[in-house]
Amino acid sequence: MKAPLGIILYKGKSLIDGQMIIVLATGIGDKTENPKTGNMIQTWIMTLRMSPIEAKKYGHDFSVCGDCKHKHFGSCYVNIAHAPHNTYKAYMNDRYVPFEESHLELFRGRNIRLGSYGDPAAVPTYVWDKICSVSNGWTGYTHQWNKRFIDPALKDYCMASCDNGTEYLKAKKMGWRCFRIRMGEAKASGFNGEKYLSYNEFVCPASNEANNKTTCSKCKACMGNNAKTSKDPVIIVHGLQSKISKFRWGMERIVWKEKYRVSFDDPRKKKKKRKKLKFSEVKKLEPITVKKSIKKYEDRAYCYEIYD
Numbered sequence: 001m002k003a004p005l006g007i008i009l010y011k012g013k014s015l016i017d018g019q020m021i022i023v024l025a026t027g028i029g030d031k032t033e034n035p036k037t038g039n040m041i042q043t044w045i046m047t048l049r050m051s052p053i054e055a056k057k058y059g060h061d062f063s064v065c066g067d068c069k070h071k072h073f074g075s076c077y078v079n080i081a082h083a084p085h086n087t088y089k090a091y092m093n094d095r096y097v098p099f100e101e102s103h104l105e106l107f108r109g110r111n112i113r114l115g116s117y118g119d120p121a122a123v124p125t126y127v128w129d130k131i132c133s134v135s136n137g138w139t140g141y142t143h144q145w146n147k148r149f150i151d152p153a154l155k156d157y158c159m160a161s162c163d164n165g166t167e168y169l170k171a172k173k174m175g176w177r178c179f180r181i182r183m184g185e186a187k188a189s190g191f192n193g194e195k196y197l198s199y200n201e202f203v204c205p206a207s208n209e210a211n212n213k214t215t216c217s218k219c220k221a222c223m224g225n226n227a228k229t230s231k232d233p234v235i236i237v238h239g240l241q242s243k244i245s246k247f248r249w250g251m252e253r254i255v256w257k258e259k260y261r262v263s264f265d266d267p268r269k270k271k272k273k274r275k276k277l278k279f280s281e282v283k284k285l286e287p288i289t290v291k292k293s294i295k296k297y298e299d300r301a302y303c304y305e306i307y308d
């Protein structure tokens with residue numbers, strides 16, 4: 001079967017806010033290697049009615065990214081002006097074909113990247129179910145792991161993206177496997193650099209700090225609960241220097257906010273002791289409240305009788 005340029009895997013409502021979104025798969029006939037991920041089919045989760053650039057400008061990217069903090073910090077690693085925008089343009093020019101069962105053969109034995117742009121949590125899990133069932137492996141990450149709308153079945157396909165130790169502990173409690181970003185070296189400002197690993201973590205082997213030992217298509221540790229390992233990978237924040245700075249900026253503010261909450265807003269400090277009523281006091285109050293409510297009820301019943 002000749003591989004099409006791209007396949008429309010899903011066209012329907014976003015699980016995040018119910019707006020129309022599309023999921024496109026590209027790179028199906030492409031055998032080129034990405035130095036970190038290896039050769040993988042890419043999937044793009046985008047708003048249906050506007051390009052990713054416009055969606056970001058007008059805030060409609062909420063349908064595909066949710067309230068991911070990196071949107072606000074400006075530290076998202078995806079450059080939407082390049083691949084996502086061009087993919088959307090190709091979709092608008094009818095270059096992609098709708099998914100058919102026979103297309104599953106094209107995914108057989110391949111590695112897939114779930115959400116090269118967009119959060120896989122926005123898409124019904126049966127979409128990932130289908131293509132992953134025949135694939136050789138995949139990588140998937142979600143920042144929506146602590147949201148109420150999340151499908152628990154997504155734990156089998158995605159890693160919880162955690163940006164600090166607090167998030168990591170929360171996600172572990174909820175049963176996720178995690179992919180944690182750490183700052184690396186501690187900063188002179190006194191901000192904790194989070195350079196240590198927990199007993200259940202290992203350094204991502206495709207990272208610079210692990211000397212790029214392998215690629216994701218060979219490692220296959222980021223397949224949610226379907227991976228063979230139960231340990232969680234960790235990577236030092238990387239990419240463009242401007243994005244790293246924004247990431248640090250945002251995460252430092254989160255840590256300061258947490259510290260601020262602990263010192264000024266700790267509910268344990270403010271908690272007042274409730275006054276215990278003595279038995280004699282309770283007895284005194286009881287007949288008054290009961291009488292009042294009965295009287296109200298009687299008044300209403302009387303009104304109904306007249307006007308019914």
Ligand code: SF4
Nearest residue numbers: 204206216219222233
């Ligand atoms: S842990 Fe493995 S699969 Fe996950 S990002 Fe690193 S190399 Fe890729």
